[in-house]
Amino acid sequence: MSLPTPSLPTPTSSTTTGPAATVSIAIIGTGMAGLSAAQALHKAGHAVQLFDKARGVGGRMSSKRSEVGSIDLGAQYFTARDRRFVAQVQQWQAEGCVQPWSPSLYNAKQGRLSPSPDEQVRWVGAPRMSAIAKTMAVDLPAAFSCRIAEVFKGEEFWELLDAEGTSHGPFSHVVLAVPAPQATALLASAPKLATQVAGVKMDPTWSVALSFATPLDTPMQGCFVQDSALDWLARSGSKPGRDDSSDTWVLHATSAWSKQHIDLSREAVIEQLHGAFAELVNCPMPAPSFSIAHRWLYARPAQPHEWGALADPDLGLYVCGDWCLSGRVEGAWLSGQEAARRLLEHLQ
Numbered sequence: 001m002s003l004p005t006p007s008l009p010t011p012t013s014s015t016t017t018g019p020a021a022t023v024s025i026a027i028i029g030t031g032m033a034g035l036s037a038a039q040a041l042h043k044a045g046h047a048v049q050l051f052d053k054a055r056g057v058g059g060r061m062s063s064k065r066s067e068v069g070s071i072d073l074g075a076q077y078f079t080a081r082d083r084r085f086v087a088q089v090q091q092w093q094a095e096g097c098v099q100p101w102s103p104s105l106y107n108a109k110q111g112r113l114s115p116s117p118d119e120q121v122r123w124v125g126a127p128r129m130s131a132i133a134k135t136m137a138v139d140l141p142a143a144f145s146c147r148i149a150e151v152f153k154g155e156e157f158w159e160l161l162d163a164e165g166t167s168h169g170p171f172s173h174v175v176l177a178v179p180a181p182q183a184t185a186l187l188a189s190a191p192k193l194a195t196q197v198a199g200v201k202m203d204p205t206w207s208v209a210l211s212f213a214t215p216l217d218t219p220m221q222g223c224f225v226q227d228s229a230l231d232w233l234a235r236s237g238s239k240p241g242r243d244d245s246s247d248t249w250v251l252h253a254t255s256a257w258s259k260q261h262i263d264l265s266r267e268a269v270i271e272q273l274h275g276a277f278a279e280l281v282n283c284p285m286p287a288p289s290f291s292i293a294h295r296w297l298y299a300r301p302a303q304p305h306e307w308g309a310l311a312d313p314d315l316g317l318y319v320c321g322d323w324c325l326s327g328r329v330e331g332a333w334l335s336g337q338e339a340a341r342r343l344l345e346h347l348q
């Protein structure tokens with residue numbers, strides 16, 4: 001498809017900015033990485049415009065509203081090891097959107113459950129995981145339900161084309177903050193970057209929540225699982241601020257199981273993971289009163305990288321996301337900071 005070359009500063013869409021002096025920076029993706037970059041750029045005095053194909057912020061840290069309350073179907077908790085992220089988490093805690101979570105932890109190996117306490121500090125969004133992204137997004141202009149399909153550069157500025165055919169721009173720079181396979185599709189303007197990003201494989205995760213009217217008779221609140229279709233279990237009500245009127249559990253399948261059952265129906269996934277859960281927990285397991293399944297196609301990078309962020313600074317194109325670092329919440333935040341740092345450095 002041949003794309004129009006944008007002439008500036010002619011307005012081209014509803015999100016068009018004004019004169020070239022105030023041309024803003026486009027950020028595609030409002031997960032942790034995109035919001036981290038947006039906050040850093042906004043703090044440095046730059047105008048940003050965020051886009052997300054979803055109906056709200058958070059990406060893999062979003063929470064699903066349901067009849068049994070909000071459920072964290074993606075990220076379950078996070079740890080903070082880098083001192084910059086530790087400081088950020090303390091700020092979120094002061095703002096009231098983050099609290100520590102100290103579950104009664106178990107380990108399941110070859111079908112045997114055993115307590116597995118440790119000293120690790122674990123954090124969760126409160127009252128739900130998405131609270132962090134919501135707090136970060138305050139004051140940042142964002143367009144939702146807007147899937148960006150193409151990113152292209154005119155003589156001077158960038159334009160975005162969404163899946164509905166609407167053009168957005170002009171933008172001085174573009175930050176892609178989406179999972180690697182989705183970033184590759186938007187990197188036609190930068191073939192070298194596209195090749196590097198295309199090499200990053202991401203694995204899926206099937207996530208299921210089951211609610212029980214009567215609490216299960218187990219002290220377990222979180223469990224690392226081995227030798228099973230499952231690799232993680234969490235009891236939602238044990239996290240601060242959650243609705244605990246029914247006993248809701250989140251079960252995550254392993255990457256291997258998720259890949260093998262990628263096209264299974266939601267009903268069949270719920271049935272199979274409920275079965276694996278019942279085998280694992282040493283207590284009577286009734287039928288759930290509520291269940292839901294979500295397939296995360298790009299849940300985690302298949303291999304870790306140490307890139308921080310990727311960029312073609314001369315073009316004005318930056319790429320970040322958890323997959324540029326650890327594949328965790330902390331890595332996503334650090335990657336967004338690094339993309340912003342490199343962009344600001346290039347402007348000087």
Ligand SMILES: Cc1cc2nc3c(=O)[nH]c(=O)nc-3n(C[C@H](O)[C@H](O)[C@H](O)COP(=O)(O)OP(=O)(O)OC[C@H]3O[C@@H](n4cnc5c(N)ncnc54)[C@H](O)[C@@H]3O)c2cc1C
Nearest residue numbers: 029031032033052053059060075076148321322328329332
């Ligand atoms: C099941 C599961 C469990 C996890 N558990 C943990 C955990 O316990 N601890 C931990 O630290 N991490 C965990 N993670 C990982 C953590 O959630 C991620 O590392 C982090 O949230 C990634 O943030 P991100 O901004 O890089 O990407 P994302 O959160 O994926 O954000 C990308 C955003 O881009 C949007 N987008 C994509 N393509 C387009 C497009 N073309 N146009 C517009 N918008 C687009 C998406 O809608 C999304 O909102 C888990 C992830 C999953 C899936």
Ligand SMILES: NC(=O)c1ccc[n+]([C@@H]2O[C@H](COP(=O)([O-])OP(=O)(O)OC[C@H]3O[C@@H](n4cnc5c(N)ncnc54)[C@H](O)[C@@H]3O)[C@@H](O)[C@H]2O)c1
Nearest residue numbers: 078079105106107116117118120205224252299300327328
């Ligand atoms: N399902 C997904 O798609 C997905 C994606 C990204 C991250 N994650 C998970 O997010 C977590 C984040 O990692 P982190 O380093 O921030 O947290 P962490 O330190 O709690 O866990 C890291 C890993 O150490 C092991 N571990 C930690 N504490 C344990 C204990 N008390 N008993 C037994 N094993 C224990 C587990 O294997 C765990 O996966 C990991 O568990 C990771 O698997 C899941």
